[in-house]
Amino acid sequence: MASIFERLWHAGPAAFIASAIMVALVADALLLGFILGRRAYRKRYFAKRDARVFEFRQKWEALISGEIPYETWRRKPFDRRIIESIALDTFEAADSEESARLLKFLRASGLIQKRIFEARELTGWRRMRALVALGRTRAPEGISALAEGLRDGDLETRLASLRGLGRTASPQAGEEILAWVGEKGLLVPALPLQSALIQCCAERPQILLPYVQHATGPVREVLGRVLGEVATPSLSMELLQFVGDDLDELRAAAARAMSNGQPGIAFDVLNELSRDPTWFVRLRAIVSLGKLSGVRAKPTLLRGLTDSHRLVRLRAAEALVSSSGDMVTLFEEVVGTGDRYGLHAYLTAVENADLRAKLEQEIGSSAAISEERKGRLREILQTGALRAFESTRVEKVPISLNS
Numbered sequence: 001m002a003s004i005f006e007r008l009w010h011a012g013p014a015a016f017i018a019s020a021i022m023v024a025l026v027a028d029a030l031l032l033g034f035i036l037g038r039r040a041y042r043k044r045y046f047a048k049r050d051a052r053v054f055e056f057r058q059k060w061e062a063l064i065s066g067e068i069p070y071e072t073w074r075r076k077p078f079d080r081r082i083i084e085s086i087a088l089d090t091f092e093a094a095d096s097e098e099s100a101r102l103l104k105f106l107r108a109s110g111l112i113q114k115r116i117f118e119a120r121e122l123t124g125w126r127r128m129r130a131l132v133a134l135g136r137t138r139a140p141e142g143i144s145a146l147a148e149g150l151r152d153g154d155l156e157t158r159l160a161s162l163r164g165l166g167r168t169a170s171p172q173a174g175e176e177i178l179a180w181v182g183e184k185g186l187l188v189p190a191l192p193l194q195s196a197l198i199q200c201c202a203e204r205p206q207i208l209l210p211y212v213q214h215a216t217g218p219v220r221e222v223l224g225r226v227l228g229e230v231a232t233p234s235l236s237m238e239l240l241q242f243v244g245d246d247l248d249e250l251r252a253a254a255a256r257a258m259s260n261g262q263p264g265i266a267f268d269v270l271n272e273l274s275r276d277p278t279w280f281v282r283l284r285a286i287v288s289l290g291k292l293s294g295v296r297a298k299p300t301l302l303r304g305l306t307d308s309h310r311l312v313r314l315r316a317a318e319a320l321v322s323s324s325g326d327m328v329t330l331f332e333e334v335v336g337t338g339d340r341y342g343l344h345a346y347l348t349a350v351e352n353a354d355l356r357a358k359l360e361q362e363i364g365s366s367a368a369i370s371e372e373r374k375g376r377l378r379e380i381l382q383t384g385a386l387r388a389f390e391s392t393r394v395e396k397v398p399i400s401l402n403s
Helices: 004-011 013-058 060-065 079-093 096-107 111-121 126-138 140-149 153-167 170-182 188-201 205-214 217-230 238-242 247-262 263-273 279-292 297-302 310-322 325-338 342-350 356-365 371-383
Strands: none
Touching: 013 060, 013 079, 013 205, 060 096, 079 096, 079 111, 079 126, 096 111, 111 126, 126 153, 126 205, 140 153, 140 170, 140 188, 153 170, 153 188, 170 188, 170 205, 170 217, 188 205, 188 217, 217 247, 238 247, 238 342, 247 263, 247 279, 247 356, 263 279, 263 297, 279 297, 297 310, 310 342, 325 342, 325 356, 325 371, 342 356, 356 371
8 A cells, every 4th residue: 555655746746735735724724723712811811800900909908908818819829910010000109108008018918028039039031020020119128139130140130130229219229239330340231220320329329439439431430420410419528529530420420519518619619610621511510500699600600601502501591590689780791791692591591580571670770771771781682682782882791700
């Protein structure tokens, strides 16, 4: 009796084509069956999950208070995942009182400890999921497990740990990240590391200082950017060492911290930094000078109106508008700079502060200037054009850095 292969061989090419068609039809039928079956399963799964979510929501207070025993749902993975998800989602938008209550529930039910165990013992995507969930709880006891994830060989796991530590917004988590970076170097992209450190170090930015002093290369650049974002006036004296640093971010951090420094030192430092070649260093210096609001800051702020960068001009204008003093005299000094971009920035700041009507009124009531000059100042105020001033330009007020 001839075998099936012999029959196909004698049947010729038509048999091979027919066989290929049959195989393709069977494969298509199996694939279609798998797709339809998967859709039916997922539809049933989501319907079941939606029903359970609704059921748990109806008795949520009883669940988190412990009125419903934890044993009734902890041993059921399906129910446990739903309750944990609801708790973490609620945690994101909760106030301090509600957050404390939810954290107590997560601890009492053992969900935090379970995530700590999974973060340490599992691997792959299960470990990453546990690390992210643990970070969302913001529980201090989970920081050590998250820090262990930073030393994992897989990049995605390290990033999951970094995101989790950042979510805690805890200085303790910041110290763990800094210790890891100081030990291993930059093993993750700079942006997520910077974001996590900003969240963790905002409360205690001083923990960055020893690491910035000893770091080198790309790590120092990242830490410098973080320090520039979180530096506070309380660090003004400590950051004086970075005024002449080669790293732009550290000079910007020093400028930001000077807003509450000793006036004698702060004005000199900020005046120097306002001439920095990097625009955002100048910006930070101008903002800090505006907060100091001293008479010595006025010449530097007027010079800031002529800066090449738009944001620096705007911040200088806002600082001048918020300062005390004769508005008419200040307006004349702004016009006297002869810079139309600076004038526009000042007029924008006046509009934003809703002081336009007051400035017009003071120009009209001023006894120190002539009626002709009053008319030209009003025209400049209305049109924003310096042409009205060109024909009667007075000698510019000298801007002395020591005045």
